[in-house]
Amino acid sequence: xxxxxxxxxxxGIAGYLIGAMVLVYSSHRxxxxxxxxxxxxxxxxxxxxxxxxxxxxxxxxxxxxxxxGEYLLGLLRLDWGYSFAFLTPVSRLILEALPWTxxxxxxxxxxxxxxxFWAGVEAAWRRGGRVEKAAVGLxxxxxxxxxxxxxxxxxxxxxxxAGWFPAAGAQTVYARLSLWAWLLDVLHHxxxxxxxxxxxxxxxxxxLTRASMVMVLGEPFVQTARAKGLPPLRVRYxxxxxxxxxxxxxxxGLRIAFMVTGVLVVETIHSYPGLGTxxxxxxxxxxxxxxxxxxxxxxLIVLAVNLALxxxxxRIDPRAAHxx
Amino acid sequence: xxxxxxxxxxxxxxxxxxxxxxxxxxxxxxxxxxxxxxxPHDMSFTPLAPPSAAHWLGVNDGxxxxxxxxxxxxxxxxxxxxxxxxxxxxxxxxxxxxxAWTGGWADALIMRLADVxxxxxxxxxxxxxxxFFRPEPLSLALLLALLTWPSTAKGIRAQALVIKNxxxxxxxxxxxxxxxxxxxxxxxxxxxxxxxxxxxxxxxMAMFMEATLAFLGLFxxxxxxxxxxxxxxxxxYYLDIWWNWLLPPVLALxxxxxxxxxxxxxxxxxxxxxxxxxx
Numbered sequence: 001x002x003x004x005x006x007x008x009x010x011x012g013i014a015g016y017l018i019g020a021m022v023l024v025y026s027s028h029r030x031x032x033x034x035x036x037x038x039x040x041x042x043x044x045x046x047x048x049x050x051x052x053x054x055x056x057x058x059x060x061x062x063x064x065x066x067x068x069g070e071y072l073l074g075l076l077r078l079d080w081g082y083s084f085a086f087l088t089p090v091s092r093l094i095l096e097a098l099p100w101t102x103x104x105x106x107x108x109x110x111x112x113x114x115x116x117f118w119a120g121v122e123a124a125w126r127r128g129g130r131v132e133k134a135a136v137g138l139x140x141x142x143x144x145x146x147x148x149x150x151x152x153x154x155x156x157x158x159x160x161x162a163g164w165f166p167a168a169g170a171q172t173v174y175a176r177l178s179l180w181a182w183l184l185d186v187l188h189h190x191x192x193x194x195x196x197x198x199x200x201x202x203x204x205x206x207x208l209t210r211a212s213m214v215m216v217l218g219e220p221f222v223q224t225a226r227a228k229g230l231p232p233l234r235v236r237y238x239x240x241x242x243x244x245x246x247x248x249x250x251x252x253g254l255r256i257a258f259m260v261t262g263v264l265v266v267e268t269i270h271s272y273p274g275l276g277t278x279x280x281x282x283x284x285x286x287x288x289x290x291x292x293x294x295x296x297x298x299x300l301i302v303l304a305v306n307l308a309l310x311x312x313x314x315r316i317d318p319r320a321a322h323x324x
Numbered sequence: 325x326x327x328x329x330x331x332x333x334x335x336x337x338x339x340x341x342x343x344x345x346x347x348x349x350x351x352x353x354x355x356x357x358x359x360x361x362x363x364p365h366d367m368s369f370t371p372l373a374p375p376s377a378a379h380w381l382g383v384n385d386g387x388x389x390x391x392x393x394x395x396x397x398x399x400x401x402x403x404x405x406x407x408x409x410x411x412x413x414x415x416x417x418x419x420x421x422x423x424a425w426t427g428g429w430a431d432a433l434i435m436r437l438a439d440v441x442x443x444x445x446x447x448x449x450x451x452x453x454x455x456f457f458r459p460e461p462l463s464l465a466l467l468l469a470l471l472t473w474p475s476t477a478k479g480i481r482a483q484a485l486v487i488k489n490x491x492x493x494x495x496x497x498x499x500x501x502x503x504x505x506x507x508x509x510x511x512x513x514x515x516x517x518x519x520x521x522x523x524x525x526x527x528x529m530a531m532f533m534e535a536t537l538a539f540l541g542l543f544x545x546x547x548x549x550x551x552x553x554x555x556x557x558x559x560x561y562y563l564d565i566w567w568n569w570l571l572p573p574v575l576a577l578x579x580x581x582x583x584x585x586x587x588x589x590x591x592x593x594x595x596x597x598x599x600x601x602x603x
Binding site for chain 2 (some may be wrong): 005015018019022026027030141143146153157160264269288291296298299303
């Protein structure tokens with residue numbers, strides 16, 4: 001039993017490690033695959049003008065090909081290259097933007113998971129009722145709205161038309177605020193992008209929880225719990241909902257990779273200074289080292305989050321740990 | 325499953341509304357660009373002119389007719405979604421059926437490869453390829469298909485394994501039918517409903533992806549697309565022209581994704597064996 005459990009755990013980790021190595025290796029090989037004189041080709045069509053020295057540096061960075069081990073060590077030492085559009089090391093730009101993305105994406109995932117799970121459980125419990133049907137309809141419509149559309153609509157309505165929320169940024173710059181005022185200011189700036197993301201993630205979580213909860217409610221053990229005369233709230237959450245949570249965690253892992261796109265677009269629309277906006281600007285300025293750095297970094301984060309979810313899954317479902 | 329599998333779908337309001345929306349948008353994408361008398365690349369009109377009888381949605385900052393742009397952009401998004409979805413489906417069917425039929429180490433190897441691909445975020449690979457190599461949209465669609473076949477292939481493999489052990493397959497093996505014949509005559513046709521589920525899900529994801537990449541400015545700037553229109557119009561949000569310039573592409577994109585979502589959800593509800601009980 002034990003050896004099987006461990007071999008399963010390790011084969012999962014090995015999958016992610018291989019995935020990470022494939023990504024790092026492709027990133028390492030990328031410059032070699034580029035056509036001819038790409039430096040001139042890229043920067044000729046951008047707004048950035050390089051001095052002769054910078055041009056030579058950029059060429060040297062891409063022509064100098066460290067072997068794979070050296071490249072990997074460089075990554076670990078935060079030597080990710082130099083951004084010629086921002087005149088700053090790539091690693092510093094990424095580390096400055098990262099907290100904002102983590103705040104935005106993290107709170108969006110937590111909020112949409114809690115809300116979607118609660119609403120999904122309650123909807124399945126009231127299956128067939130009018131409220132449940134309306135909720136399913138509304139969520140299916142929301143599921144069809146892309147973040148680009150909701151983001152633009154919220155921006156036009158609440159930032160430009162009503163003026164209730166700021167249209168850009170993550171905090172008021174140069175405002176020397178006390179800690180509480182600063183926190184409020186950050187939340188005020190966070191509201192619109194967060195609402196956009198929650199609207200994008202919530203429907204999927206709701207529909208999935210409802211579907212799995214409906215299946216769980218048909219199981220004999222739920223009938224047993226009811227027949228024992230347990231209070232409905234206890235049956236719903238302690239007995240049934242715990243089992244309905246599992247598919248959600250699995251699916252979250254699969255979907256996180258695609259959710260990265262959502263954060264990119266929403267940050268750009270609301271000019272939120274996270275990794276997405278940084279990537280957008282890097283693309284606009286054709287800043288190759290920065291694009292490469294952000295993409296590699298966020299791919300590795302996606303892998304790490306998926307690995308963590310696998311571990312969580314084993315924790316909340318004893319069956320997963322013992323499954324053959 | 326031997327009855328008409330679409331009979332029950334025809335009474336599903338989600339399927340019907342999705343079908344109507346998709347047909348209208350599909351028609352607009354197909355014949356729309358030919359109906360507008362302007363070339364969307366023609367820059368000879370008054371920039372930022374408001375809507376008029378000549379230009380129904382007005383003119384953008386570059387002096388191009390917005391309606392002509394919109395229809396061509398819609399066509400490009402739909403074409404990208406259909407080609408990426410179709411390619412991913414073909415790969416998923418070939419690989420899923422092959423894995424289920426051969427079994428053994430080949431099956432295990434293919435499934436491990438699928439796990440590795442599932443772990444790699446396709447968006448990021450696409451962004452880097454688009455930024456560094458500037459490929460044709462069709463090459464990007466192919467790349468997207470190469471990265472996203474696993475989730476559909478897993479579903480097809482699972483169902484193929486179920487069908488593989490049914491009695492009629494065992495009977496035809498007993499009677500000496502070759503593997504090729506059983507796969508082509510029995511396995512592939514009997515999985516047919518799953519193809520629609522897979523295609524709708526993949527096409528939806530691909531249209532989403534196209535809009536995102538275009539919005540980020542990763543396609544050739546002269547290629548018309550809804551995402552790029554939104555990105556340009558957003559720069560002028562403070563002017564009073566957002567309703568004729570920004571709103572149309574946002575609406576078109578939302579309706580398109582919504583139509584495909586409705587179709588995907590109703591097909592999945594109808595044909596996904598795991599969801600049969602939750603109807």
